[in-house]
Amino acid sequence: MPLPAKRINLLRGWPSPDLLPANLLSAATQRILTTRSVYTPILEYGPSHGHPTLRTGLAQWLGHHYRVEPDVNRICVTGGASQSIANILLSFTDPAYTRSVWMIAPCYYLACGIFEDAGFSGRLRATPEDEEGVDIEALEAKISALEKQEENVSSEKLFKSPGAYRKFYRHVIYAVPTSSNPSGKTMSLRRREQLVKLARKYDALIICDDVYDFLQWPLQGEPTVERPPEMRLPRLCDIDLAMGPAENDLEGFGHAISNGSFSKLVGPGIRTGWVEAWPKFIIGLGRTGATLSGGAPSQLSAAILGELLGTGELQAYVEDAVRPELQKRHRAMMAAVHEHVTPAGVELRESSLAGAATYGGYFVWLTPKNGLPSKLIADRAVEEENLVIGYGNMFEVHGDEASLGFGKDIRLCFAWEDVEEITEGVKRLGNLLRRMNENRAYYESLPQKGHDDSFVDSYK
Ligand SMILES: Cc1ncc(COP(=O)(O)O)c(C=O)c1O
16 A cells, blocks of 8 residues: 655644744834834843733733733743743752652653653652543542651752742642643643642642643634633632632742743744742742843743733734634544544543533544554554654653553644644544554554654654
8 A cells, every 4th residue: 555645743733834923923023123222121131030011911911811810920931831840840849858740641741851850750650630630539649648658758958948039849740731731631620629729738839831721712613702711710820829828838939830831822932931820939930040140031032922912913813813723623633533533433532621612722632442552553654644643652651651551542733734634644544543453463463663752852
């Protein structure tokens, strides 16, 4: 059988080149670099918490979206979600004090390396999702078992000092509560509240990658600018704020932060995001050594984005271009899945949020019923169909693969390829699965290649 000539990539989790707003960015850059009094503070070292126009614009935008009081003091500009996690870990954890990083799994796999680089190799622990986003009982059982086991472990010799402006947390919990990468699930309000309470009890910091919150749409009908409540559930940081200071946190650092990013709204190359958290936490984050020395990350990009938020162009772009386009691609993928993959036997979730009719983010998570290893399916997809897909082992928690495995699952991205390629790619996957079902013995006899993450850098 001849290999299809065109490679289709349903693994790559990047925005489509059709959705990169080069013209908007170019015009905004021209505007802010014309006048000396405007460009000087942009091109010099900037304040540690980020360019003021972006902080103000974000406070307004986020306040409106989540229905919270805008508060600039709760916002810090970052170099995007990934760099932001690294800075948070530098300032608020010490591997000699912080016991463990709890990763809701399957997880955004490139986050593992950030935690490992911060001294947590071998201490990342997988904790399962459930239908509502996180299995709270399982997580509590695991944390309390670890606390018992490490009761007598000394934390006296720390590697660093938190100083006056920061604190070290005893645990970190990493979550993507809305339209998760990779499962597509959105955590219910009930689970969000339970998770914040749990974090307060065990002095954990919940780092929420809220990078898909603005990218949600209804399953039926067009997306509306005024979103229904199920598409703007409170972030965990909003719930934490509403609960007031916890008993074990009288200084008010809080237990949940929102890690936002412009990567999926504008383009990853803009390398800018934000953290929203308690003001005390924001002050501490601004005191990360590299930030004190260099100023807030991504200063010029931040000023460009601040300009676009100020004029309303960025918000309009997300509403008029990004959301409808992702909705269109998601619909195309689901239609193709139902036509070509469902007949071969597969389990999947229609809605991000259980009990609602919404979807969001970039990804669909599928479990073929044939039970074949998804690494084998992914390898055969490249060999026989010129199709690249994500396989479940990629999304296991580094060092804790044995406790939660995803060797039978597949992740498909609907953001990178356009509608025609998405439809064709899913059709190729359906054809492959059918062939594999019919010739199971042959496929099982093929030599299986192990999981290899040397190429993942380019796929997110
Ligand atoms: C959950 C999650 N967090 C973080 C990132 C990377 O974010 P950034 O580009 O802002 O570093 C991604 C990218 O796919 C992601 O899916």
